[in-house]
Amino acid sequence: MRPALLIAGKDLRLRFRDRSALVLGFVAPLAIATVMSFAFGGAADFHVTVVVVDRDGGDLAAALTSVLRSDDLQEILTVETADSVAEASRTIDDGDAQAGLVIPEGFTDAVAGPSPKGLEVLTSVDDAIAGQVVRSIASSFTAQLDADRLSVATALAAGAPADDLEALVAAATEERLPVALAEQDTGARPLTALSYYAPGMGIFFLFFAISFTARGWYAEAREGTLERMAAAASTGQILLGKAISVFAYGLASLGTMALVTSVVFGADWGGPLPAATLITAVVLSVVCLTAFVIVVARTERQAEGLSSMLVFGLALLGGNFVVISGAPVLLRRLALITPNGWALRGFVDVSTGPHAMAAVWTPLAGILAFSAVVAAITAALARRMELP
Amino acid sequence: MDRAAADGEGEPARAPLLACSGLVKRFGDRVAVDGVSFAIAPGETYGLLGPNGAGKTTTIRLVCGLLARDGGEVLLDGRPVDRAHADTRSAIGFVPQEVALYPDLSAAENLRFFGRLYGMGGADLDQRVAEVLDLVDLADRAGDRVDTFSGGMKRRLNIGAGLVHRPRLLVLDEPTVGVDPQSRHAILERVQALGSQGMAVLYTTHYMEEAERICDRVGIVDRGRLVAEGTRRELVAHIAEHDHVKLSATGDLAAFAEACRAAEGVSQVDVGAGEVDVVVDDGRRFLPRVVEVAERCGVAISGIEVTEPDLEAVFLHLTGTALRE
Numbered sequence: 001m002r003p004a005l006l007i008a009g010k011d012l013r014l015r016f017r018d019r020s021a022l023v024l025g026f027v028a029p030l031a032i033a034t035v036m037s038f039a040f041g042g043a044a045d046f047h048v049t050v051v052v053v054d055r056d057g058g059d060l061a062a063a064l065t066s067v068l069r070s071d072d073l074q075e076i077l078t079v080e081t082a083d084s085v086a087e088a089s090r091t092i093d094d095g096d097a098q099a100g101l102v103i104p105e106g107f108t109d110a111v112a113g114p115s116p117k118g119l120e121v122l123t124s125v126d127d128a129i130a131g132q133v134v135r136s137i138a139s140s141f142t143a144q145l146d147a148d149r150l151s152v153a154t155a156l157a158a159g160a161p162a163d164d165l166e167a168l169v170a171a172a173t174e175e176r177l178p179v180a181l182a183e184q185d186t187g188a189r190p191l192t193a194l195s196y197y198a199p200g201m202g203i204f205f206l207f208f209a210i211s212f213t214a215r216g217w218y219a220e221a222r223e224g225t226l227e228r229m230a231a232a233a234s235t236g237q238i239l240l241g242k243a244i245s246v247f248a249y250g251l252a253s254l255g256t257m258a259l260v261t262s263v264v265f266g267a268d269w270g271g272p273l274p275a276a277t278l279i280t281a282v283v284l285s286v287v288c289l290t291a292f293v294i295v296v297a298r299t300e301r302q303a304e305g306l307s308s309m310l311v312f313g314l315a316l317l318g319g320n321f322v323v324i325s326g327a328p329v330l331l332r333r334l335a336l337i338t339p340n341g342w343a344l345r346g347f348v349d350v351s352t353g354p355h356a357m358a359a360v361w362t363p364l365a366g367i368l369a370f371s372a373v374v375a376a377i378t379a380a381l382a383r384r385m386e387l388p
Numbered sequence: 389m390d391r392a393a394a395d396g397e398g399e400p401a402r403a404p405l406l407a408c409s410g411l412v413k414r415f416g417d418r419v420a421v422d423g424v425s426f427a428i429a430p431g432e433t434y435g436l437l438g439p440n441g442a443g444k445t446t447t448i449r450l451v452c453g454l455l456a457r458d459g460g461e462v463l464l465d466g467r468p469v470d471r472a473h474a475d476t477r478s479a480i481g482f483v484p485q486e487v488a489l490y491p492d493l494s495a496a497e498n499l500r501f502f503g504r505l506y507g508m509g510g511a512d513l514d515q516r517v518a519e520v521l522d523l524v525d526l527a528d529r530a531g532d533r534v535d536t537f538s539g540g541m542k543r544r545l546n547i548g549a550g551l552v553h554r555p556r557l558l559v560l561d562e563p564t565v566g567v568d569p570q571s572r573h574a575i576l577e578r579v580q581a582l583g584s585q586g587m588a589v590l591y592t593t594h595y596m597e598e599a600e601r602i603c604d605r606v607g608i609v610d611r612g613r614l615v616a617e618g619t620r621r622e623l624v625a626h627i628a629e630h631d632h633v634k635l636s637a638t639g640d641l642a643a644f645a646e647a648c649r650a651a652e653g654v655s656q657v658d659v660g661a662g663e664v665d666v667v668v669d670d671g672r673r674f675l676p677r678v679v680e681v682a683e684r685c686g687v688a689i690s691g692i693e694v695t696e697p698d699l700e701a702v703f704l705h706l707t708g709t710a711l712r713e
Contacts, residue, residue, distance in 0.1 A: 006504050010490070017492050224488030228549065231452050231482040232505040234471060 003233035007241025008248065011216075015249055024208045025253035030260055033194065033201040033267075048130040049078045049097040051088040051122070058108025064119075064141050068101070076133070088122055098130030099123055101138060111145060118142075191352050196323055198267040199278075199347045202257035203340045204311075204320040206250050206286055211307035213246050214293040218300035239294070239382075243287045250283035270350025274360045278346045281367040285339035288374040295381045314338045342366035405430045405465060405588045406557055411450050412459030413443075420446040422612040423460070428557065428590060433583040435603030436592040437699060443612035444592040445485065448559050451590065452482045464557065478506050481555030485562045487542045488549070491535035495526050495545050498534060499552045506553035516552055524548040524578070540571030547578065557588045564598065576602050596699045606699065610707045623702045630655060631671030632695040633678065635664045639687035647681045671696060 015021045050068065054061045068079045080097055082088040088100040100122030110117040119138045123131025220226035229238055258275055261267035269275035289310060297303035315321060317331075318340035324332055325348070335341030346363030353359055404427035413421040421443045428434045436444045449455040451462055453470045462469040469476045489498045499517045503509075508516065521527045524544040534542060543563060550558055560579065564572040580602050583589050593599055599606045600620055607617035616623055637644065641664055645657045648666050653674060656667035668674040671694040682689050 002507075003505055006501065010493075010501050014490060014492050222486070224484035224486030225490060227449075227454060227484050228482060228488040228502065229505060230454055231477060231480065232474075232502070232553075234474075 001237075001240075003237040004240035004244060007229065007233070007238055008244035011242060011245035012248055015245070021212060021249075024205050024212075025249060026256055029201040029205040029253070029257050032205075033198045033257070033261060034265065036193065036197040036201065047076055047078065048099060048127075048133055049080060050130075050134050051080045051082045051091050051097045051100040053082050053085055053088045053100065053102045055105040056103045056107035060108040060111060060145070061103040064101075064103060064138075067141055068137065073137070077137075085120075085122070092122055092124050095126070097124075098127040099134040101134055111149065116145070116149075191323070191348055192268065194261060194265055195268040195351045196344070196348065198257060198261035198265075199254075199269065200320040200340075200344055202254045203282055203318075203343060204315045206253055206283065207289075207311040207314060207340075209246050209249055209253075209286055210290045210293055210310060211304060213242060213290045214297060214303035214307050215300055217242065217294045218297070218303050222300065239291065242294070243291060246287050246290050247283055250286050251279065254279045254283060268351040270347055270359070271355030274346070274350040274355060274357055277357070277360050277364060278343050278350075278367075281364050281371075282339055282343040285367055285371040285374070288371045288378065291382075292374050292378045295378050314340055317341065319344055336366060337370070339367045339370045342370070404428060406451070406590070407463045408447075408451060408460065410460035411447060411457060411462070413446050413450055413455060414458050420612050421450060424607075424609070424612075424614045425460075426607050426614060426617060428588045430556070430588050431583060431586045432604045433579065433589040433591060433602055435599040435606040436590070436609050437594070437596065437599045437603075437606050437703070438592075438609035439594050442594075442609045444594075444609055445561055446612075447609065448482075448561055448590060448592055452480055452559055453477050454482075478553060479556045481550035481553065481558045483547050483550035483558065483560040483563055485565060487539075487546050489534050489542065489545060492533060494531050494533055495521060495537075495548075496530040498545065499549055502549045503552040508553055516554065520548040520552050523551070525574075540567060540574065543567055543571060543575060544578070547575065551582075555587075557590065558582060559590045561592050562594070563591075564593070564595070572598075596703070600699055608699070608703055608706060610703075615706045616702070620699060623699065624697045630667050630669055631674075631697070633666045633668055633671045633674055634693040634695070635666070635678065635682075635689055636662060636691035637664060637682065637687045637689045638662065639682075640685055641687065644682060644685040644687045647685055648678065651677055651681065 052065055052068065054065065065079065067073075068077055080091065082091060082100070085100075085102055088097075088102070091097045092100055102120035102122065104117045104120065107117050107119075119142065121131055121135045121138060123134075217226070220229075226238070233241075255276075258267075258269045258279065262269055270278075293303055293306050293310065297306055317334050318324070318338035319327065319331075319335050320340055324335045324341065324344065327335075336345070342363040345366075346360050349359040349363070350356070406428040408427070409425045411421050411424040412419070424443070424447055426434065436447060438444050446455065450457050450460075451469065453462070453473070453476075456471070464476045464479055467473065467476045469480070471477075490501070493501065496517055499520055500513060503513045503516060517530075518527070521530050524547060526541060526545055526548070529537070529541070534545065537545065547560065547563060550560070558579075563579075564575055567575065576598060579589060579591065583602070583604070591599075591603060605617060605619055606623065607614050608623070609615070641659050641662075645659045645664055648654055648657045648664070651674070653669040654666055655669070658665045666674070666678070675692065675694070678692075679689065
């Protein structure tokens with residue numbers, strides 16, 4: 001064990017003297033996670049300014065405008081008015097509003113007639129989501145109108161006296177659509193972009209340890225230091241030393257990432273114990289992958305190529321770049337054959353749910369199963385291995 | 389004076405420290421080492437001489453236990469050397485052909501790391517590191533990173549790293565490849581000094597001059613086989629070649645030539661313009677007599693050049709190819 005610890009200590013000393021390893025392990029994941037959380041993390045601050053062009057001036061137009069200005073929507077909507085469609089378009093083009101709603105002339109009067117008039121939504125190419133939000137609100141309003149119209153028509157067809165039309169309309173407007181979405185608080189916290197991308201980027205950059213450790217193995221073989229070590233220590237002791245150094249480097253890298261993003265930026269890693277468990281497991285899987293590349297590759301170039309394929313393949317499949325819960329079913333399933341996919345699922349579960357170990361066991365089992373398979377293949381191949 | 393020129397006996401006089409017998413190593417269908425056997429006594433410097441690709445490096449990797457053998461045995465002090473016997477491997481100091489050092493570590497850090505790998509530590513290691521740095525003339529650069537060193541300094545430290553754990557056998561794999569003449573001279577002097585201090589040395593080279601200069605005995609390796617071994621004189625005797633003594637002289641050269649032909653051990657005498665070329669068994673022993681003969685014949689000698697057959701000639705004779713082909 002002593003030779004392995006000595007080799008690990010020497011490797012760590014060299015690694016921490018290597019600026020590129022420090023950048024990859026500590027600076028880059030922090031920087032990229034911060035940038036990505038700024039890029040994708042606008043959900044909590046989502047707000048749309050909508051320009052309303054009221055060419056109707058009737059009661060329904062006023063009702064629609066009041067819906068847009070209701071308390072329920074004031075957190076996400078600000079309503080401005082414009083006198084014409086051209087003025088509204090200019091406002092959107094200038095970036096002062098993200099969407100517009102045009103209420104056509106005769107909108108209120110047409111409701112009682114045979115051909116009601118439609119609402120027009122103005123959208124910005126720069127903010128399609130804002131247009132969709134306004135379109136949804138307008139659709140919801142017109143759906144309620146259609147239901148009211150249908151109720152009154154049905155009552156009249158059923159023999160209700162036409163003299164009671166005003167009373168019927170009043171009664172219909174009191175009714176709400178029979179099917180509506182109801183919000184219920186499950187106690188879950190929303191997933192912030194930083195809480196996803198902090199572990200995502202941390203794990204992604206941790207994968208580069210596979211590449212530089214495997215390449216380092218063959219560089220040491222080329223430079224003769226591996227052979228010199230092998231004159232004093234067994235191949236197993238050297239491999240163990242390399243594994244310990246990757247493990248310690250990985251823990252330091254992801255641990256620092258967790259600490260800094262939690263304390264400085266408020267990322268939620270799901271509590272110390274669940275986070276430490278997931279971090280340890282995913283670092284273990286990186287150790288196994290590193291040993292696998294060392295055993296499979298025959299040259300430094302092969303090690304580099306294989307590592308690159310693994311790094312980007314696992315990162316793409318596991319969802320380090322995009323929130324995997326929004327991906328198609330196939331991708332979500334593929335993510336669960338990767339250790340990072342399981343780890344990110346675990347981090348999401350503990351950061352949006354209770355900070356409890358119960359949420360970690362399944363992802364932990366997934367990561368350990370992956371590591372066990374890789375370790376078994378590596379061990380089988382290593383039996384025939386001679387130092388390069 | 390060349391150590392090989394001391395004309396020692398072919399076998400080590402003392403009990404061998406290292407004994408290799410019937411070493412075999414195959415890489416697929418290719419036999420890299422084919423039944424190599426040799427022994428080295430304490431204080432003896434043994435050279436493995438052969439061209440690149442002859443199997444020298446594979447042989448010493450087998451000796452150091454770095455490769456699994458397909459046949460044969462390596463014994464150090466009667467105990468086997470292989471991956472399973474760390475105690476015998478720790479009695480060997482290995483100096484690879486490459487500068488096997490960490491450029492980002494200082495000279496002292498490199499030596500400490502390799503010393504610790506062999507189980508050293510504490511004050512003993514500190515003292516030994518200082519000794520080795522002194523030995524390789526790098527004491528004043530102990531704290532400097534290796535990547536700031538010149539090629540010669542790196543080579544010297546490379547040897548030092550093989551010595552730090554006080555091995556009984558030092559194995560050097562072509563330690564002067566790519567080294568300037570001055571550094572090469574310094575390295576050879578140090579290796580000679582180590583041999584003089586009682587350390588057994590196994591030295592591989594494809595430079596005939598190095599083998600002649602520092603090795604007590606030489607094993608000639610070609611295509612994985614040890615084709616001959618012994619002191620240089622034994623190897624030269626093996627091919628039955630003779631020394632050439634070329635004399636520049638004035639006087640009755642024909643009479644002088646005739647008198648030389650009558651001398652013992654002379655096999656051929658040729659006379660040219662102001663020159664006489666004598667082929668003799670032992671040129672050095674012949675010299676005192678040739679001076680006497682010249683005086684007797686009234687010939688004035690203005691120059692003498694003795695050419696002995698070298699290991700290059702031995703290698704050519706044994707393998708049919710030149711050493712540097």
